[in-house]
Amino acid sequence: MNVDLPLTPDYDAWPIEADLETVSFTPRLVTVRWSDGRESRYHGIWLRENAADATTVNPATRERILDLSTLPGWPEIGDAEIDDSGALCVDFVPEDRRLRFHPGWLRAHDYDNAEDPEAPPVPVAAWQGGSGQGPDSLDASGLLDTEPASEAEEAILAPALESVLGKGLVRLRGLPTEPDSLEAIARRIGPVRPTNFGQLFDVKAKPDPDSNAYTSIALPPHVDLPTREYQPGLQMLHCLENSVEGGEAVMLDGFAVAEALRTRNPEAFATLPRVRWCYANTAKATDYVWYAPMIRLDERGELLEVRIADFLRGPLQADFEEVEPAFDALMTLQRMLREPEFAIRFTYRPGDLVIFDNRRLLHARDAFEGSSGHRWLQGCYMERDEIRSRYRMVQRARRQR
């Protein structure tokens, strides 16, 4: 069976894992049975909006041009059948239009039987640390020699994307140590999100520092830029030099800590998503302030985001009665963040690049002795969308091969 690609409203390939066998319909519903026995129902209005013809989608961009509310009435089904090519054909009234649907596409969008259409492409797995644990490490020494979007690039990037999606963290090794090479490396995944600290930022002890990160003091576990409405989804830290004593890197899965808090101290866990802390970075030339909870949950109580960074909090501005419970919960969390079993610890080696989810993982570092050598990381931010898009492109390429 062969069905032309323009039958699908996008650029993807939709392998046909089962054939359409029978179809029945009512004015508002099409019901199909597949060759493996599955039954799927599709609403007429859903089919009408998601057709792939030139009245629905601009053929040049594959973007929708149909505005459902301009149709002569609620799209109802006048007839439905499976054509010789195996596609579903539906006649719509009052529009008087026959539209065809690709069976592979229909099956992939079978909302009637879908478990969780929003399930992430790689399951999110919370992790604990403890001694001897380290990040997933991958040899990426050939990355910049590969063609962009080639199979060779994909072979290096795909497992890295998977680690970031699932564990929120990966370490690539063997990368160049030229200053600013992070920009070309990052571009292999997507565009960088610049901030007031620049396109790339230099993490080293600086005179007149505008952040604790730019000193040699220890940094407690934190996310970066919680002072923004949306703290960046990804952070990359690329080691160019590291010959100091101290300065060991520490990483924790904020989701693992939050889940442990939920178990051990339900009251503190209930407080943190409710209280909106003030996050503030009032520097000499900028003044960022945002109010948000330290832990955000979705409607089902699942973790969405952590926003933890003691050195970037301003004065709490909560209801009077909430202040002591808020600080009590905060201190419970602070104590847990010091427990060694949550943390992985490692020392940056020049050429290492750590990519991590800045809305889930917390990073910290020990103090270092500035006079004992040089420690120079370059960093940048990116949105998590880029990792997901890149990962979907890898899957699409595999489907099309």
Added chain:
Amino acid sequence: MNVDLPLTPDYDAWPIEADLETVSFTPRLVTVRWSDGRESRYHGIWLRENAADATTVNPATRERILDLSTLPGWPEIGDAEIDDSGALCVDFVPEDRRLRFHPGWLRAHDYDNAEDPEAPPVPVAAWQGGSGQGPDSLDASGLLDTEPASEAEEAILAPALESVLGKGLVRLRGLPTEPDSLEAIARRIGPVRPTNFGQLFDVKAKPDPDSNAYTSIALPPHVDLPTREYQPGLQMLHCLENSVEGGEAVMLDGFAVAEALRTRNPEAFATLPRVRWCYANTAKATDYVWYAPMIRLDERGELLEVRIADFLRGPLQADFEEVEPAFDALMTLQRMLREPEFAIRFTYRPGDLVIFDNRRLLHARDAFEGSSGHRWLQGCYMERDEIRSRYRMVQRARRQR
């Protein structure tokens, strides 16, 4: 009365609008009375975390270094008094530390009497359009000749920032028409957020377009990049050329439309924040997908965000029973988006720059006749944080003058 600035834990100036007159305390609470009769209570633990001394804040960065949970116990108050300079002095036990608090700073963070500490600096005012209405327009012809962060720059930017914060929209006129000059203009506010469409993007009819925006067809009211976890907070569109027939710009306040929907059709309004639509942009080299409601409300039912863009929606993947109500609500909204009383319409003039809130406003355009002349806009994105930071810096500069 004169109090040194290092008494405050940030770089701001805190004018003293009332003096501290009396103070009393319990182990966990300080109560002060001000010269205008106001009474304010501050928790001991809140005071301790927000002190400005060198055990609490790194003097070089003004960022907190204190971790409350490392103190020898819950910070309790041993004594409290007003010193000769008018500052509040508090002795903390068991730490055995005396800390001083600036009265202007204390007054500005009086959470005990605060109405709504998160209230935006400029009130958000929903607006209707209708014939003859246009955006707030400001002459910005001298902008690029001013010194960055000067009073002259502030005189041009401050009213523009206010319009964007309050109405979600402003039009600056008289700017240069050189290609790429948008970059220097945008930088006067903050860093640009690049995307897969580049740092700046060109809105003109292009061969092989990867978005409906890059054709000459009409675009329905929409936000940009709803396919991202966080659609950019701000969009800037800068007109370089416009000699075509058609292509009139249309803008709507998505919050005004949503509020009208809430009044006219409560059922449709209840549906839209509940249903998570699929937003998708599956181009040849990228594949962005995100699931989110079309209208987002906060815990109090106030509008947070609209995410409306028919041409960037993928197939709805909702519960079977939700599909027809979702499309019914969608079509109700689509019809409202065509009502002329919500819209303002205007024609871009070369040198115009329109800045608008891309999570609140919807923009659209009429089709234009490509062969009748040239229409060339350059655009970019930015986070709303930048407008707020810039506006706070203007306020800080005014306090310090």
